[in-house]
Amino acid sequence: MELTGAEITVRCLQEEGVEFAFGYPGGAVLYIYDEIFKQDKVKHVLVRHEQAAVHAADGYARATGRVGVALVTSGPGATNAVTGIATAYMDSIPMVIISGQVPTPAIGLDAFQEVDTVGITRPCVKHNFLVKDIKDLAVTIKKAFHIAATGRPGPVLVDIPKDVTTHKAPFDYPKRITLRSYNPVTKGHPMQIKKAVKLLLSAKRPFVYTGGGVILSEASNQLAKLVKQLGVPCTSTLMGLGGYPETDRLHLGMLGMHGTYEANMAMQHCDVLLAVGARFDDRVIGNPAHFNQEKRQIIHIDIDPSSISKRVKVDVPIVGDVGQVLEELTKQLQASKERGDQHALKTWWTQIELWRSKNCLNYDRSSKIIKPQFVIEKLYEVTKGDAYVTSDVGQHQMWAAQYYKFDKPRRWINSGGLGTMGFGLPAAMGVKMAFPKANVACVTGEASIQMCIQELSTCKQYHLPIKVITLNNRYMGMVRQWQQFFHGNRYSESYMDALPDFVKLAEAYGHVGMRIEKPSDVEGALKEAFKLKDKLVFMDFLTDQTENVFPMVPGGKGLSEMILAEDL
Amino acid sequence: MPMRHIISVLLENEAGALSRVSGLFSARGYNIESLTVAPTEDASMSRMTIVTRGSEEVIEQIVKQLNKLIEVVKVADLNEGSHLERELMLVKVKAQGEWREELKRMSDIFRGRIIDVADGTYTVELTGNGAKLDAFLEALDASVILETVRTGACGIGRGERILKV
Numbered sequence: 171m172e173l174t175g176a177e178i179t180v181r182c183l184q185e186e187g188v189e190f191a192f193g194y195p196g197g198a199v200l201y202i203y204d205e206i207f208k209q210d211k212v213k214h215v216l217v218r219h220e221q222a223a224v225h226a227a228d229g230y231a232r233a234t235g236r237v238g239v240a241l242v243t244s245g246p247g248a249t250n251a252v253t254g255i256a257t258a259y260m261d262s263i264p265m266v267i268i269s270g271q272v273p274t275p276a277i278g279l280d281a282f283q284e285v286d287t288v289g290i291t292r293p294c295v296k297h298n299f300l301v302k303d304i305k306d307l308a309v310t311i312k313k314a315f316h317i318a319a320t321g322r323p324g325p326v327l328v329d330i331p332k333d334v335t336t337h338k339a340p341f342d343y344p345k346r347i348t349l350r351s352y353n354p355v356t357k358g359h360p361m362q363i364k365k366a367v368k369l370l371l372s373a374k375r376p377f378v379y380t381g382g383g384v385i386l387s388e389a390s391n392q393l394a395k396l397v398k399q400l401g402v403p404c405t406s407t408l409m410g411l412g413g414y415p416e417t418d419r420l421h422l423g424m425l426g427m428h429g430t431y432e433a434n435m436a437m438q439h440c441d442v443l444l445a446v447g448a449r450f451d452d453r454v455i456g457n458p459a460h461f462n463q464e465k466r467q468i469i470h471i472d473i474d475p476s477s478i479s480k481r482v483k484v485d486v487p488i489v490g491d492v493g494q495v496l497e498e499l500t501k502q503l504q505a506s507k508e509r510g511d512q513h514a515l516k517t518w519w520t521q522i523e524l525w526r527s528k529n530c531l532n533y534d535r536s537s538k539i540i541k542p543q544f545v546i547e548k549l550y551e552v553t554k555g556d557a558y559v560t561s562d563v564g565q566h567q568m569w570a571a572q573y574y575k576f577d578k579p580r581r582w583i584n585s586g587g588l589g590t591m592g593f594g595l596p597a598a599m600g601v602k603m604a605f606p607k608a609n610v611a612c613v614t615g616e617a618s619i620q621m622c623i624q625e626l627s628t629c630k631q632y633h634l635p636i637k638v639i640t641l642n643n644r645y646m647g648m649v650r651q652w653q654q655f656f657h658g659n660r661y662s663e664s665y666m667d668a669l670p671d672f673v674k675l676a677e678a679y680g681h682v683g684m685r686i687e688k689p690s691d692v693e694g695a696l697k698e699a700f701k702l703k704d705k706l707v708f709m710d711f712l713t714d715q716t717e718n719v720f721p722m723v724p725g726g727k728g729l730s731e732m733i734l735a736e737d738l
Numbered sequence: 739m740p741m742r743h744i745i746s747v748l749l750e751n752e753a754g755a756l757s758r759v760s761g762l763f764s765a766r767g768y769n770i771e772s773l774t775v776a777p778t779e780d781a782s783m784s785r786m787t788i789v790t791r792g793s794e795e796v797i798e799q800i801v802k803q804l805n806k807l808i809e810v811v812k813v814a815d816l817n818e819g820s821h822l823e824r825e826l827m828l829v830k831v832k833a834q835g836e837w838r839e840e841l842k843r844m845s846d847i848f849r850g851r852i853i854d855v856a857d858g859t860y861t862v863e864l865t866g867n868g869a870k871l872d873a874f875l876e877a878l879d880a881s882v883i884l885e886t887v888r889t890g891a892c893g894i895g896r897g898e899r900i901l902k903v
């Protein structure tokens with residue numbers, strides 16, 4: 171029996187076991203929407219802006235590890251989706267985006283709502299396709315899911331012209347697919363692993379630096395085993411938080427631009443560094459020349475060869491799946507008779523504890539104004555550290571990362587690579603769709619939340635009782651902080667004037683709004699909000715306007731050149 | 739030191755594959771001296787030769803980034819072994835009076851072929867490596883050169899070095 175392209179598209183999604191497609195209709199995808207209407211296996215979630223569709227699919231993917239799916243129309247639908255796609259690309263999130271396109275005979279003629287979607291998205295997708303022939307449709311969608319989910323994951327876009335959705339072909343969804351040009355290596359090279367074992371055992375000041383790759387590869391258990399076996403200190407990047415339990419003593423907190431003193435000092439001064447699924451990003455190591463001033467040997471495990479020796483020269487590269495390689499490493503370490511230099515390790519820990527005793531995340535707990543850090547600490551307590559926390563971008567994001575202690579992977583969901591304001595709320599929708607019973611908090615700022623605030627309407631329609639935690643400092647705080655430090659206190663265009671009354675706004679959307687102005691009300695309000703299990707509560711915390719994020723490694727500086735709160 | 743490298747790429751012969759490669763080079767700021775591409779004996783695949791310049795680290799990244807493109811099947815840096823390099827050039831020259839004889843002789847010396855003869859012009863076809871083509875142009879008086887077109891280099895490994903799937 172022959173099916174239309176629209177039928178085939180929806181059938182493919184069903185075959186892939188897709189639970190939710192986040193999208194927005196339009197002319198070029200009308201036939202696909204018609205097929206969505208006729209079935210109920212794939213539930214469609216109607217957002218209010220295509221950027222949010224992609225962020226929601228992204229949040230779903232980050233929380234579940236499955237491929238997120240978004241569906242948008244041609245032209246403006248596709249261009250609105252680009253920010254979301256780039257966000258997912260920078261953080262290696264598996265996603266399939268289906269976009270409508272003008273009919274094939276109209277392509278290239280500046281047709282109504284025509285843009286070169288494949289051209290526009292090419293630099294920010296793992297791969298993309300334009301399906302010109304109905305015969306290729308099913309196999310292309312199969313390829314898209316395969317490419318998105320394997321190797322280093324990423325978003326894949328499939329652009330489908332309208333006429334292709336009406337053409338007919340027999341439907342045959344391939345069970346498996348192999349591509350001669352795409353075969354990611356998953357098993358680490360045995361010789362390299364052997365070298366790594368030797369190096370780790372010879373270390374005097376070992377350190378384990380872990381990134382988003384640990385989460386993507388579901389390698390938390392393997393990582394914990396290895397770190398505990400060695401008894402060495404470890405750290406996580408912003409993307410890696412939750413990959414190793416933050417409440418464990420061996421974990422020194424996050425590193426990088428706003429990392430802890432102890433994590434950054436250990437990173438700078440270790441003699442053997444094991445980098446696991448991390449990419450030596452500029453926000454992590456600061457100035458590479460400064461980083462290279464200290465001699466250290468680096469072992470780097472990553473599924474993507476191009477991440478290795480890109481910014482920092484590596485001594486022992488291991489290309490492979492992080493989980494598999496860690497497992498092999500641990501096995502060989504256990505089998506080895508040697509135990510490493512325990513005396514040196516003890517001295518190293520003494521040094522680390524000294525750094526740790528600086529208590530770099532301390533802040534004024536007696537303040538009469540709500541300190542943003544305090545809100546996050548209370549959020550952590552009230553949710554017993556077990557919430558899914560999404561965030562937007564700015565100071566609030568850093569405070570959430572610093573003060574919420576993530577013990578499990580996939581609980582911390584933020585746009586690390588692209589730094590996309592507007593990500594938090596739609597991402598939380600995706601998480602809440604996936605885990606309706608879980609506590610989901612979106613930590614945001616009064617500037618960021620306004621970038622996708624229209625999604626409060628989507629939350630109403632689909633009964634998504636998210637808790638929106640707005641740290642309202644009346645400033646684009648992160649911008650203001652840089653202006654204070656590096657631009658002579660000239661707060662150019664960073665004051666958020668004419669803010670709406672968020673309580674009324676939340677109510678207008680059919681939700682509960684709360685304004686919290688005193689530190690003594692913070693805990694009670696949070697408890698009350700989380701008790702309202704079936705309500706979205708928009709919490710507007712009026713926080714200290716001029717609080718800054720510390721520690722901070724200024725741009726162009728080295729990791730050991732942090733500014734600490736006590737320095738000012 | 740930025741060294742000149744010749745990189746050979748086998749890639750799926752699909753619409754858009756070329757722009758993925760050229761897009762990669764511009765997005766990451768890699769240099770392209772020349773780029774040639776055409777289908778191979780297996781029509782499902784194309785072979786591309788890219789001449790680029792970069793430090794060892796940059797060339798390593800270029801090779802890795804090329805490999806990362808989904809449609810790229812194989813990549814080889816020909817500079818890693820001995821290889822051959824050829825480029826084709828067509829030169830239209832003013833060929834009048836005593837110059838006609840002289841140009842014929844020059845073309846013979848460089849093993850060129852005159853492939854079009856008109857009243858006042860010759861078109862010379864020349865193959866060789868880039869340096870040889872440059873040398874031919876330098877040997878000519880600038881005033882006689884009317885037009886030149888070059889293909890850019892294509893390269894292949896010597897002997898047993900084979901790039902194939």
Ligand SMILES: Cc1ncc(C[n+]2csc(CCOP(=O)(O)OP(=O)(O)O)c2C)c(N)n1
Nearest residue numbers: 564565566589591615616617618646647648
């Ligand atoms: C879409 C987008 N535009 C601009 C920026 C630059 N930017 C980074 S943080 C920030 C301020 C965010 O302010 P707010 O959401 O209030 O958070 P705060 O820093 O005050 O916690 C801006 C404008 C960005 N990251 N994303």
